Amino acid sequence: MSNFHFSRRDALKTLAATSGSIISGATWAQSAQGDLNIAVLSQFSGNYATLGPSILRGAQLIVEERGGKVLGRKINLLQRDDEGKPAVGVRRITELVENEGVRYFTGNASSAVGLAEAEIAARSKVVQFAGGGSDEFTGARCNDFTFQWSAHPYTACSATLEYIRKLHPNAKRIYTLTADYAFGHSLLKYTQALAPGLGFEMIAGDRHPANERQFTQYFNKAFAAKPDVVLLLTAGADFLAAARQLHSFGAKNLVVGAPWAAEIDDLKELTPNMRAWLILGLNYHAGIDNPVNKSFVVSAVKKYKSVPTYPMAMGxxxxxxxxxxxxxxxxxxxxxxxxxLEGWRFDSVHGSTQIDAKTHQSLRPYYLARCKAASEMKNADDIAEIVYQGNKPQPAELNDCKRA
Structure with missing residues (x-):
C-alpha cells in the first residue's frame, strides 16, 4: 500500500538535512552488550491510523512469547508515528537510530514512506523489514539492510490472473483502474507483462490520483469499452470508494479483481452485497493452514479476543x-x-518461506480470497475464504536490483 509518491531524490534531500546526526557503526554503542532496542515505525495517525496499533500488537505478541529476550538480551520494543509521511518517517527513524540505539525496525505498509526510511536503513546499517507494495524495495532501490515481508507485486498479479483464468475461462478483455503512484504502477507493469501469456487482452485503462473519491468518469469509460474483467489496481480508501461506486453501476455481470487492494479488516467498510462479487488478493489470511500460523492465531485470539489481521501478522x-x-x-x-537472512529458508506464518539472497524479497505464497455473501457469514469477521494461492517469483530478468 502507498498513499503518494516519494522519489529517491526526495529521500536524499531529506537525508542531507539529517546526515550530520548519523554515524554508522556508533549509534548503538551504548547498548552493544546490553539490551536490544527494536521499533515499530508506522502510522498511528492520519488516513492509515489503524495500521500502527495493529502492527504493534503483533510485535508485542512475539516479544511476549519469547519472554522478552533473545540471546539472553532484554528486548525493548519502541513505537513511533511516521504519520504516513516520508519526511516524518525519515526524521523518526533517524532519531530512533541516533538517540535510542535501535538496530531493527518494521511497520510501514506505505511504499512511499518505507522507501524513504530504507535510505536511512542503508546508510546507518540497521535492518528494515518492509511491508509496502512497490517493487522498488527489492528492485531499483534495494540495499544491504532492507528486506521485504510482503509478497512481490509480480507474485500478486500472477496469482490473481491465474485464478481469474481458472474461474472464467472465456474472459478475455481487461480494463484496469490504477492508482497513479509507485504501488499502482508496479501492479500495472506486471499485469501488462503477465496478461498476454494467460490469454487476456489489455483493452483500456485509466489512472487516478491518490485520495480520489469520484470514480464515475472512469467507470463510464470502462463500461463503454465492454471489458470482461475490471482490475482495481488501487488500495485503501481509494479502493473502497471505487468498489462502492462500481457496485452501483451494476457490475455483477463483470469479473472484478483486486490483486492488492485491501485486507480482511478493511472490507468491513463495505456491505456484503458490495464485496461478495470481488476476487481479492491478500498478503495474509488467518485461515492459512500451517503450524506456525495456527499457533499465532491461537495466541492472538487469546490475547486480543479477535482473529489476527494482515498488519498484526506483519508485526x-x-x-x-x-x-x-x-x-x-x-x-x-x-x-x-x-x-x-540472505538465501535462508525457514517456516513462517506463510509456511515454507525463503528470502532471496540478492533482492531480499520474501518468497512465499500469495492468496486469493472469495468474499462471502451475508447468508454465508458465521460472524462479522467471517468475510472471505482462501480459494487459491500462487507463489511465482519475479523473473530475474525483470528485476533491477544492482546488489552484488
Missing part, C-alpha cells in the same frame, strides 16, 4: 523472523543478521 512475523535469524547467527549485529 508478529517480521520480528519472529529476525529473532530466529539472530539465534541462527548467534549475534544481534545487524550486519551479521542481514547476511544470515
Amino acid at each position: 508478529y512475523d517480521t520480528f519472529r523472523t529476525l529473532f530466529l535469524a539472530m539465534e541462527k547467527a548467534n549475534s544481534v549485529d545487524p550486519k551479521v543478521v542481514a547476511k544470515t
